Amino acid sequence: MKHRADVLFRTIALGTLLLALAALGALVYDIVSGGLGRLNWQFLTSMASRRPEDAGIYHALAGSIWVIVLTGALALPLGVAAAVYLEEYGTRSRAARLIEINIANLAAVPSIIYGLLGLGVFVRFMGMGRSVLAGACTLALLALPVVILSTREALRTVPGSIREGSYALGATKWQTIWYQVLPMALPGILTGLILSLSRAIGETAPLITIGALTYIPFAPDGLWSPFTVLPIQIFNWVSRPQAAFKENAAAGILVLMLLLLVMNAIAVFLRDRFQRQGRP
Amino acid sequence: MSVVTPSVASLSGLTARPGQPPARADAPVKIDVDRMNFYYGAKRALDGISIQIRANLVTAFIGPSGCGKSTFLRSLNRMNDIIPATRVEGTVLIDGQDIYAPGVDVVELRRRVGMVFQKSNPFPKSIFENVAYGLRINDMARSKAELADRVEESLRQAAIFDEVKDRLQDSALALSGGQQQRLCIARALAIRPEILLMDEPASALDPIATQRIEELIYDLKKTYTIVIVTHNMQQAARVSDHTAFFWLGRLVEYDRTDRIFTAPAEKLTEDYVTGRCG
Numbered sequence: 058m059k060h061r062a063d064v065l066f067r068t069i070a071l072g073t074l075l076l077a078l079a080a081l082g083a084l085v086y087d088i089v090s091g092g093l094g095r096l097n098w099q100f101l102t103s104m105a106s107r108r109p110e111d112a113g114i115y116h117a118l119a120g121s122i123w124v125i126v127l128t129g130a131l132a133l134p135l136g137v138a139a140a141v142y143l144e145e146y147g148t149r150s151r152a153a154r155l156i157e158i159n160i161a162n163l164a165a166v167p168s169i170i171y172g173l174l175g176l177g178v179f180v181r182f183m184g185m186g187r188s189v190l191a192g193a194c195t196l197a198l199l200a201l202p203v204v205i206l207s208t209r210e211a212l213r214t215v216p217g218s219i220r221e222g223s224y225a226l227g228a229t230k231w232q233t234i235w236y237q238v239l240p241m242a243l244p245g246i247l248t249g250l251i252l253s254l255s256r257a258i259g260e261t262a263p264l265i266t267i268g269a270l271t272y273i274p275f276a277p278d279g280l281w282s283p284f285t286v287l288p289i290q291i292f293n294w295v296s297r298p299q300a301a302f303k304e305n306a307a308a309g310i311l312v313l314m315l316l317l318l319v320m321n322a323i324a325v326f327l328r329d330r331f332q333r334q335g336r337p
Numbered sequence: 338m339s340v341v342t343p344s345v346a347s348l349s350g351l352t353a354r355p356g357q358p359p360a361r362a363d364a365p366v367k368i369d370v371d372r373m374n375f376y377y378g379a380k381r382a383l384d385g386i387s388i389q390i391r392a393n394l395v396t397a398f399i400g401p402s403g404c405g406k407s408t409f410l411r412s413l414n415r416m417n418d419i420i421p422a423t424r425v426e427g428t429v430l431i432d433g434q435d436i437y438a439p440g441v442d443v444v445e446l447r448r449r450v451g452m453v454f455q456k457s458n459p460f461p462k463s464i465f466e467n468v469a470y471g472l473r474i475n476d477m478a479r480s481k482a483e484l485a486d487r488v489e490e491s492l493r494q495a496a497i498f499d500e501v502k503d504r505l506q507d508s509a510l511a512l513s514g515g516q517q518q519r520l521c522i523a524r525a526l527a528i529r530p531e532i533l534l535m536d537e538p539a540s541a542l543d544p545i546a547t548q549r550i551e552e553l554i555y556d557l558k559k560t561y562t563i564v565i566v567t568h569n570m571q572q573a574a575r576v577s578d579h580t581a582f583f584w585l586g587r588l589v590e591y592d593r594t595d596r597i598f599t600a601p602a603e604k605l606t607e608d609y610v611t612g613r614c615g
Contacts, residue, residue, distance in 0.1 A: 219460060227447045
């Protein structure tokens, strides 16, 4: 009896997995068959255009890369510093617990709320305008909770014996954190960062809210430049009536997926590299 | 080695202390603890410990698990400060200075009082970097050449240099357990402490590796004051000059090691060393 239940459960589990994979496969097939024909060098290097056959993704791809690099540059130091404070320096006070709960909650806040916050704080109050910098600041806020949570998790996995070993050699708390704890936690920190950036790169709502343009004929040339990003361009193409723009949208989705794959590959590479460091 | 005049506190407490006459009373007092209590939160883990540990000798702490010997060892370089809600009463003098006095630099104290842990804890870095770390963070080497010299000297002192000299850049985690522990000793010696605290340094090692550590301890006491916690009474008998027996957070007896093992003054000590209790 027990054995049969086991087989039944295995079958159900396998079926569910296959169903999910089939849905994903159909989706990927649909996009690849629709977009692969459009995906060429011209598509990658051309700007937006009213004529679908001339239109390209360059401005949006450049915009996405600008925004994501800046987002990472803002979220990593802020997130790691916040996590180090909470985990290593913060006391177990009621205020600290309140902050902890709030950070966990922030990770679940809908992204459009961050867009409204970005519009109010960065675009209007701080006068950044509809710039790449305002977009990156907004997405950095969005990425921060995940970076903080995963960094704290990574800091907790560093064994106490390593900290004690460092203290026993006359290291200060900061030296112990900087030279021993953070390097050991680095693989976990990077994984969290790339995961949160992967979420941020697919975000459309907050960027539309702060005024990223849906049509823009040039790539950003600095922090204060107006910009668009891949998901917005894809959304723009999907909503056009001409069938040829649908092909462009599919090709744009392929580019976005490839970008995500590249980012994840970098994450895996960095993690393996740092994990191997100092190990036989 | 500086000769220390015993403080008033240590003299006044002399008669009240258990098993006070250490054999080599000619050796200067390095660590002088007077009526020290230690608390984890509300729980008292050490109760009125008074002991004078002499320079350039090996002093062993023995006693059953949970008797406070490790806690006491860790209070000598204020390692317990890391644990929240711990508290110390009484005085702990090292070279006549109260290490728990306000304004004492804990970092500087730990540089003078090195420590080797029960479970070897090399950093996940190269063998060289493990030893160089303490020198770097304390700014103790002015040049690369000096750094390399001090690393080699420390590895030699810990009797591990010949085994690792061809692979200093390899990971320390590739070493065997016994080698890792000797590397940790080298790491502690690199910053030239005056006192070396060892918390059951051989408890996780096989007999051959244990023997090497014990030989090392014998060599090191020429230069350092060594305090070693051990579960293993044969080990205490082999390596130490003085032995202190702890029981339920109290120091029961402290005397020359040969007397502790052959003619202890306390019945409890005799029962413990002969294996009748604990």
